[in-house]
Amino acid sequence: MVRDVSGLDSFDWRLIDALQxxxxxxxxxxxxxxxxxxxxxxxxxxxxxEEGTIRGYRALIDPAAIGLGVTVFVHVALNTHSRDNARRFRDLVRLTPAILEAHALTGEADYLLKVAVGDLKELSRFVNEILMPHESVARVRSEIALETLKEPGLLPLPSS
Structure with missing residues (x-):
């Protein structure tokens, strides 16, 4: 669904930009x-x-400063494509604090997860004890981020 932004005037756009x-x-x-x-x-x-344009506010915390020095992108393929299986996986994502972001995809993987863990041993536990044994998951492929070049990105806004 494309959001109708026609109700936003130049003051709204400047306010959104300043808050970003x-x-x-x-x-x-x-x-x-x-x-x-x-x-x-x-x-x-x-x-x-109230309209949901502004969804919330948060502090940006340096993951390494709190012991989460490894960022991992995990591709997950589900074992079946049913509404119940997707719901089970969404519940797993919602209840797992290490998962920072989760995106449904087109293509080979069904989901892409952004995960923060302390070290490779913790990554191994996450993949082998949480993801792989889950009833909804068929395959997992992980990629460790060596360096973060840009985060978090501000949304591109129209010029006011």
């Missing part, structure tokens, strides 16, 4: 950047949150 750059800005600081009053910013921000 720094979500910790106060409404007063956002007002200066966007060119509206703090109360107008507050109302717009609330509307964008």
């Amino acid at each position: 750059q720094d979500a910790s800005l106060t409404n007063g600081a956002l007002a200066e950047k966007v060119g509206l009053s703090a109360s107008q910013i507050s109302r717009r921000r609330q509307r964008l949150e």
Whole structure:
């Protein structure tokens, strides 16, 4: 489904851009950047949150600083393509904290997971004790990231 962005005006786009750059800005600081009053910013921000345009806020934590020095991309193929099997796999993803991102794919693999673990031993446990034995999984292929060049990416926004 393509989102109808026609309801967003130039102030909304500037507000979204400012929040992407720094979500910790106060409404007063956002007002200066966007060119509206703090109360107008507050109302717009609330509307964008209620509509789901703004899905949330979070701090960006350096994984290595908290002992998660290995980033892995894991391709998963399901053993059958049924609604129940997909639900079981989605439940596994939702309940596994090491899985940072999960994407359904076209092509050879059904899903691509981004996983953060402390070391290769922990990766081995994750693959061999969590993914492979799961009833929904047929095949797993993992690729270890040697270096992260860009993360997290800001969404490209139209010029206002």
